[in-house]
Amino acid sequence: MILRMEGVSKAFGGLRALDAVTFEVERGTIHAVIGPNGAGKTTLFSVISGEQRPESGRILFDGQDVTARPAHLRARAGLVRTFQLTRPFPALSVLDNVTVAAGAHLRTRKEAVAAATGTIERIGLGAYLSRPAGELPAAARKQLELARALALRPKVLLLDEVLAGLTPAEREPMITLLGELRAEGMTLVLVEHVMPAVMRLADRVLVLDRGSVLAEGEPAAIARDPRVVTAYLGEDSDDALA
Ligand SMILES: Nc1ncnc2c1ncn2[C@@H]1O[C@H](COP(=O)(O)OP(=O)(O)OP(=O)(O)O)[C@@H](O)[C@H]1O
Secondary structure, three states, rough: EEEEEEEEEEEOEEEEEEEEEEEOOOOOOOEEEEEOOOHHHHHHHHHHHOOOOOOOOEEEEEEOOOOOOOHHHHHHOOEEEEOOOOOOOOOOOOHHHHHHHOOOOEEEEHHHHHHHHHHHHHHHHHHHHOEEEEOOOOOHHHHHHHHHHHHOOOOOOOEEOOOOOOHHHHHHHHHHHHHHHHHOOOEEEEEEEOEEEEEEEEEEEEEEEEOEEEEOOHHHHHHHHHHHHHHHHOOOHHOOOO
């Protein structure tokens, strides 16, 4: 087990965005987090990564209680999150954006540039190396966000809707890459609405509904779970489990 939440609750005013959420993630697996709009998925990521403090409960990462640790120290320890709305430095080139991230672990700029270049090539962004990040098309911005996260050398990577807004053709290489990262021993937690990809990739699926854990298990069992199917009724077709 590399990540564990124990009884984590987070409220906004009277609204319980997370209500005593407990779950754990095994090292080297892909864990998907799904749930209808407003279920608490983004809040869960914010609490895991340290941008928001829960009112109660504990977060354990890589053998340590990180509940009180600020976000940047969690990231430095290997608990890294990407954002739904990507946040590169728009005026900097793709290479410089990734080099800044790689520099967190490497002593010289030369080493950081070499590592960043390798990551960019691997992600399939090589053609954009010297383009300002602000000029990238949507799919390439997603790839850049992932490249920046990977340059931080995460142990656990929290990916927020990394497939949203990509065409099916653009999704395939991303799905392949995520599978490769798992094979290399990285642990991935995905908030994702693209259900076919979730079903293909995830080892386990956590289903949130109105801040609570509705179900947790292997993808095939989750897709058959009548409570899960009910929670998704009325959602748009992208959310359907079929
Ligand atoms: N900063 C905030 N202040 C007040 N309410 C918030 C805040 N952040 C989230 N909420 C509320 O908490 C609940 C859970 O929101 P959250 O964004 O975590 O859900 P989600 O599952 O990520 O939804 P979506 O799929 O639409 O992104 C929602 O009712 C939302 O309106």
